[in-house]
Amino acid sequence: MATETSQHAIDTMLLEERTYPPTEEFARRANAKADIYDEDFEAFWEREGRERLSWFEPFSELYEWEPPYAKWFIGGTLNVCFNCVDRHVDEGRGAKPAYLWEGEPAGERREITYADLQRDVVRFANALKSIGVGKGTPVAIYMGMVPELPVAMLACTRLGAPHTVVFGGFSADSLSGRMVDMKCEVLITQDEAWRRGSTVPLKQTADEAMGDAPGVRASVVLRRTGNDVPMQDGRDHWWHELEDGVSDDPSSCPCEPMASEDLLFLMYTSGTTAKPKGIVHTTAGYLCGVASTHHYIFDLKRDEDVYWCAADIGWITGHSYIVYGPLCNGATSVLYEGTPDFPDKDRWWEIVERYGVTILYTAPTAIRSHMKWGPEFAQRHDLSSLRLLGSVGEPINPEAWIWYREHIGGDRTPVVDTWWQTETGMVMITPLPGVTTTKPGSATKPFPGVDAGVFDERGNEVGPGGGGYLVLKRPWPAMLRGIFGDDARYRETYWSKYENVYFAGDGARIDRDGDFWLLGRVDDVMNVAGHRISTIEVESALVDHHDVAEAAVCSRKDATTGEAIVAYVTLKGSAEASVEKLAELRDHVAKKIGPIAKPANIVFTPELPKTRSGKIMRRLLRDVAEERPLGDTTTLADPAVVSEIQSRAASGSSDEV
Numbered sequence: 030m031a032t033e034t035s036q037h038a039i040d041t042m043l044l045e046e047r048t049y050p051p052t053e054e055f056a057r058r059a060n061a062k063a064d065i066y067d068e069d070f071e072a073f074w075e076r077e078g079r080e081r082l083s084w085f086e087p088f089s090e091l092y093e094w095e096p097p098y099a100k101w102f103i104g105g106t107l108n109v110c111f112n113c114v115d116r117h118v119d120e121g122r123g124a125k126p127a128y129l130w131e132g133e134p135a136g137e138r139r140e141i142t143y144a145d146l147q148r149d150v151v152r153f154a155n156a157l158k159s160i161g162v163g164k165g166t167p168v169a170i171y172m173g174m175v176p177e178l179p180v181a182m183l184a185c186t187r188l189g190a191p192h193t194v195v196f197g198g199f200s201a202d203s204l205s206g207r208m209v210d211m212k213c214e215v216l217i218t219q220d221e222a223w224r225r226g227s228t229v230p231l232k233q234t235a236d237e238a239m240g241d242a243p244g245v246r247a248s249v250v251l252r253r254t255g256n257d258v259p260m261q262d263g264r265d266h267w268w269h270e271l272e273d274g275v276s277d278d279p280s281s282c283p284c285e286p287m288a289s290e291d292l293l294f295l296m297y298t299s300g301t302t303a304k305p306k307g308i309v310h311t312t313a314g315y316l317c318g319v320a321s322t323h324h325y326i327f328d329l330k331r332d333e334d335v336y337w338c339a340a341d342i343g344w345i346t347g348h349s350y351i352v353y354g355p356l357c358n359g360a361t362s363v364l365y366e367g368t369p370d371f372p373d374k375d376r377w378w379e380i381v382e383r384y385g386v387t388i389l390y391t392a393p394t395a396i397r398s399h400m401k402w403g404p405e406f407a408q409r410h411d412l413s414s415l416r417l418l419g420s421v422g423e424p425i426n427p428e429a430w431i432w433y434r435e436h437i438g439g440d441r442t443p444v445v446d447t448w449w450q451t452e453t454g455m456v457m458i459t460p461l462p463g464v465t466t467t468k469p470g471s472a473t474k475p476f477p478g479v480d481a482g483v484f485d486e487r488g489n490e491v492g493p494g495g496g497g498y499l500v501l502k503r504p505w506p507a508m509l510r511g512i513f514g515d516d517a518r519y520r521e522t523y524w525s526k527y528e529n530v531y532f533a534g535d536g537a538r539i540d541r542d543g544d545f546w547l548l549g550r551v552d553d554v555m556n557v558a559g560h561r562i563s564t565i566e567v568e569s570a571l572v573d574h575h576d577v578a579e580a581a582v583c584s585r586k587d588a589t590t591g592e593a594i595v596a597y598v599t600l601k602g603s604a605e606a607s608v609e610k611l612a613e614l615r616d617h618v619a620k621k622i623g624p625i626a627k628p629a630n631i632v633f634t635p636e637l638p639k640t641r642s643g644k645i646m647r648r649l650l651r652d653v654a655e656e657r658p659l660g661d662t663t664t665l666a667d668p669a670v671v672s673e674i675q676s677r678a679a680s681g682s683s684d685e686v
């Protein structure tokens with residue numbers, strides 16, 4: 030694999046020799062002790078499955094592996110909502126807060142106990158039933174970070190209705206594409222969302238999306254900002270009206286018994302083609318995997334900790350570590366609606382201080398933003414409650430890791446860098462904070478019961494000091510059960526490179542201690558601010574614009590977002606390159622995919638560099654974007670094209686917008 034970029038990255042990383050062993054005090058109280066790694070893989074998951082989950086009918090067989098499909102906890106029946114809500118109330122913890130919610134507008138706060146959550150979920154599940162949602166009805170959810178979002182997800186799981194949550198920053202096209210693919214019948218949304226003091230028109234976008242998804246016969250709309258939105262008679266229902274007079278007594282809406290392998294949700298994610306993949310997650314294995322990892326990695330002490338995963342529920346991180354993992358473990362979590370810099374750049378630290386947050390889980394891109402703003406914002410607040418920090422989403426630079434530990438963690442707290450994917454469902458490579466000696470920039474070791482490795486091109490395992498492709502060598506409970514409706518793509522994407530071994534699409538290196546260092550994607554998937562976007566998705570969006578003849582997209586390194594998108598665009602004959610055109614194209618991409626996919630730079634060029642077989646040479650474009658000397662250009666059909674592009678990129682026809 031080792032492209033020049035990743036080779037450079039690892040050379041820098043391997044100079045990093047600082048180590049942080051756990052303190053004795055942390056180790057003594059830790060949920061995971063060193064011997065956790067000694068347990069046999071089957072014994073480990075068998076115990077986790079029986080102890081961490083409550084079953085209506087216990088499972089009879091741990092797992093079945095018919096590559097590339099696995100089944101887990103076979104023969105069992107259970108309900109996710111029961112595990113995440115009802116059992117905590119039944120066991121006397123109804124008064125414990127499940128969520129401490131903070132709205133973005135000043136002073137808006139709500140404490141939602143497990144008993145409140147149960148009432149809210151039951152009432153909403155009954156409301157959904159009244160519009161025909163039942164076991165197996167596919168439901169789309171398109172909301173911001175309001176408490177009603179987990180309520181909607183849990184209500185679906187209570188009824189046995191699979192959901193797909195679509196991130197509120199996605200466009201109408203992205204939303205309709207997902208709803209059509211999953212054959213959604215109902216959409217749950219809200220009037221508008223708050224973001225940085227202004228409103229995001231979710232219902233309006235949802236209307237556009239429903240126009241292209243005729244299978245959606247009903248929508249439920251939460252009133253959040255209170256501004257007027259159009260409602261279509263017979264199709265659109267206000268959340269509060271649908272709940273009017275509806276029972277919130279749990280016995281009025283019992284938790285539907287689900288088989289272990291019943292579909293729980295789809296989460297769409299970018300691959301190497303323009304069409305997002307519907308990653309399939311099922312009931313028992315997913316829940317066991319996320320609850321177990323949450324317990325050991327975040328060392329959750331249910332009755333003491335205030336846990337905060339500052340991600341968005343619209344991504345897998347939010348599903349696994351804001352909703353299902355923490356609730357299954359009976360945690361108290363902070364849920365925050367807005368952005369870290371509104372009204373000021375100390376908003377997060379104000380929240381940590383106010384709620385006494387003890388565990389914080391965020392992404393390197395956020396940490397780098399805080400670094401850029403300076404430590405003075407964190408210094409305004411008492412952060413001494415924090416005892417553990419986590420990172421996820423992309424490789425974390427050692428400087429960012431150290432900054433996080435020093436300025437946020439008071440140079441006291443362990444930092445756990447957790448590697449995983451939408452597809453893995455749960456964290457796979459991670460330190461255990463009471464056991465592992467951490468190294469800034471390394472995700473360290475596979476989680477107990479996980480078998481990861483690094484393979485070379487031919488499928489040989491590389492030893493300590495070697496680099497190659499990250500693979501997973503045996504099934505794990507929360508693994509994807511395929512790509513929705515596309516068996517061929519599932520096999521091709523993850524299982525065709527090596528036999529019966531999962532190919533993650535990430536480069537990695539193992540050091541002499543057997544610790545893993547992740548190097549980033551090896552395919553055409555970019556990682557912008559921790560979000561996966563494929564080059565071809567952005568290219569398709571650009572080419573969709575009437576003035577664009579051809580587009581090639583790559584990423585360059587960016588100090589804050591990790592990678593930034595650079596687009597090379599050839600306009601059609603009559604169209605003219607201009608600053609206005611550039612803004613128009615960026616907006617077009619935002620409209621087609623969502624603002625997160627907007628290119629940071631666009632270079633207008635009369636020609637794209639292609640091989641003689643017509644393939645765009647992205648490696649060269651990346652070299653140009655990062656102002657590196659060009660690699661091999663001998664396979665180019667017309668080498669002059671590249672120097673032309675280089676001079677255009679340098680002369681500033683690309684604008685940082």
Ligand code: 6R9
Pocket residue numbers: 298344345346420421422423424425446447448449450451452472533534535547548549550556559560561
């Ligand atoms: C959970 C999530 C998955 C991709 C993955 C990898 C990158 C995530 C990482 C990391 C290095 C980490 N990634 N965590 N790279 N170190 N700790 O982010 O899922 O959105 O599907 O992205 O993110 O490249 O393949 P998802």
